[in-house]
Amino acid sequence: MPKVKSQKIENIPKEITDYPETDSVLYTDGRRSYYYKIKQEGLYPQPPILAYTQGKNKYKIPNGYCVETTWGRGEKKKTVRCLINYVEEKPLFKIMYGVNFSEEVQSNISSTTVANAVLKKLFPLNEKSLISGVHLFGIHLMTLKEARENISTREKNIQLIPVEHCSKSTLNRRQHKFGNQLKQYVQAEGFKIYGNDQIILKQISSSVGNINFQIDCYQALAAIESNLQREWAISEQRLKITIEMNQKIPITLIDLPLDFAKFSNFESTEIIQNIKKGGT
Template sequence: MSNSNQQRPYEEENYPISPEIIYYGDRKFVYIVIQEGIYPPAVNYTEAPNYFPIPDNYTIKTTWGQANNSRTIQCSIYYVEEKPHYLICFGDNLQYQVFSAQSPFDASVELHKIITPDRRTAVSGVHLFGLQLKCINRNCKGRPRELKLHKESSKTTQINLAKGLAKKEQVHFENTIKDFYNPKDRVVLKAIDFTVENKEYHVTFGDENYVKKKQKLQSIAYVQDLENIPRDAYLHLAAVESILPREYAIS
């Protein structure tokens, strides 16, 4: 029995001993975990403000709605080229499918176009896939996972690992701002720099300002011509200082 006095959202669970999880939020969801999945090295996250981690090889059965009008679907997530893809099976025998390579919300929209075509609203994709469930997140993070050495990973994996680490630090940064600054202060994390085995990474955040970028490139090209700096010399300088634009960008 649920405790109606307990503050929502909350979970009733004995996971992983029992695969059933009951979630009470704006509405009630009943989940059956079929396959917990894993968090890959270059894990993706849901959109702001929650940034829930998205597992790979993950399958969960979700039921919501009133007893006489409830719906049950099966949601799966699998990564292709380090990007999550979302699959929802529905119908009496889960014989129908919708798919999205964009987001859980997009998958939910595609589902509701079929099951509730007369309505313009859709149930949260995060809740359909159970990505908000703390007990699954806790159990996934609690399992040890051996990682490859950086030098043994492909270049694509190395880049995605750097992006994943940067995204996690961005989430931590945004969650910590309130402890140091007034809410009215506009605090923005613009970039993060770190090295892995002497390989430098510079990750920027937010939408790129192409006007400012173009102005910066033009200014560098102007100084390069004015001071008669050879392109080979600039190329060596850009190799030493990672935040300088690459030589080909200003050629």
């Protein structure tokens, strides 16, 4: 009887996530799993600067991208921080590892080059071990690709409401997205100019229609108001409160001797009595 060849069941890759509601993505293909924590989504540069990964899949390589990747089990479980920034129109791949990500390796050749360099640092006894740079960096994630390109059908069919007719929650969501994308772009472009001396965007002030916006880049969206109070207005209000308090609660200043020892008991008692009476 002829032998029947058994068919191999291919493992279908899965991305388990609620992104962008959460910043985590779990990728598994049945053989291996990677857990990603997205720090910066990044943006795709415009052609001809846009670069692609090597190999048959040719994934687009984002700029201003940062992710923390965890893989392995037990004692072999590791977490690294992967970053991609374009330098002189070419992607620079960096991986930070060790305690508090204090060590780093970088390369402008490919993500796999730097990934395997880090693997040798983490597992020096397993010299033959290899790892996919695409998977370690999460460059293949369709979740992030769609987020960068805004290609979801739902977003394509949405007719944007003018800002003057938007609810406060909608304005918050739009400004949060705008602030994150602008921050990523500034950091990516700043890396080209300042290198490792990272540029930090502290605050964004903008105007859309007749509404003014201010974003604190160290925290979440700080405020969305049509008229933001300035420092002089706050100082004026503080002065007004101080004057009103002084009128209601009079305060008398008393010159208190530094050394009571040089006064007689009678003089010291008299000074204390004056303090109790408000210096009168």
